[in-house]
Amino acid sequence: MDIGKAFEKEIKDVDNTIEEILPKEPKEAYGMLYEYIMRGGKRIRPAILLTVLQSIEEDAKKREDIYKRTLLPCSLLECFHAFTLIHDDIEDGSVLRRGKPTLHVTHGMPVALNSGDSLYTFIWRKLLDINFEHEKKLAMLKAMGDTFREVVEGQAYDLWWEKHELFDQNEQDYFMMVSKKTGALIGISAAIPSIILDKPSLFSPLYAFGKSIGIAFQIQDDILNLVGEEEKYKKTIGDDITEGKRTLMVIHAISALGNPDAERLKQILRMHTTDNSLVAEAINLMKKSDSINYSQKVASKLVEKEKNEIASLLPQNEFSRKMIELSNFIVNREM
Helix, strand or coil, X not given: CCHHHHCHHHHHHHHHHHHXXXXXXXXXXXXXXXXXXCCCCCCHHHHHHHHHHHHHCCCHHHHHHHHHHHHHHHHHHHHHHHHHHHHHHHHXXXXXXXXXXXXXXXXXXXXXHHHHHHXXXXXXXXXXXXXXXXXXXXXXXXXXXXXXXXXXXXXXXXXHHHHCCCCCCCHHHHHHHHHHHHHHHHHXXXXXXXXXXXXXXXXXXXXXXXXXXXXXXXXXXXXXXXXXXXXXXXXXXXXXXXXXXXXXXXXXXXXXXXXXXXXXXXXXXXXXXXXXXXXXXXXXXXXXXXXXXXXXXXXXXXXXXXXXXXXXXXXXXXXXXXXXXXXXXXXXXXX
């Protein structure tokens, strides 16, 4: 699936909305944000939100009106995602984001940190301009607030495990962490249409669907970080080894390898090394334990389950079919 072509209208509309609403002045706070957000990215979250919305609302006239009004909250969710990436790059010491130097590399850490904060505060103010009835707006603000909290909690678990060199996580710990860090924002993207269209019974199943898709997305991202092509992936291959990330592959490998290989993998992860030979050694240990194939199968099973779920939740139309195609893309993508 070529996501750019399949969701060309949605992506263009969201990008245009971001360009329209994003502050340009003072440039010291906002000047570098537009370029950063417009570097590309898959726009998975807005694609899910707008596709689910259009699938549920089958009246063409109503759908067009609601679609236009939904572009603002949809674009603000994408801006929040960009905010998390700016801070994530700082916390992980990443040097590339979407094929270009990260903001803290080009502008320094204090400026990048403050720009991320500027974006975050702008988002909260702009959310008040959402053009829906008071009760719907309030419900969306509460749901987004809960989601934003979950995202930073998930990141906190990830950072804590690295900082304190903890290797006692099991798979459930990983799923808990990533369901917050990555899954929550995709979950709320899938669920917001239920608020907009007065379908409260759909909120929880759509949120669960989005969270599961988010977990699969993160697993695939972790896989690509080890075995992807840097030109396609647009981030440094092996960064997760340098950062000492506790991915599903690491957790599975430590459990499956046994000593001394498991201890060697832990040792390399503790080093936060940029040495290519050591990074390659860690990747080979995960290949030896079949952890990469194992993780790919876990992601595929998650998506297959959720494809069946979404088929039962949404009306059968061109938009629900696009949602299933998007689910397939998430576990088969190379970037």
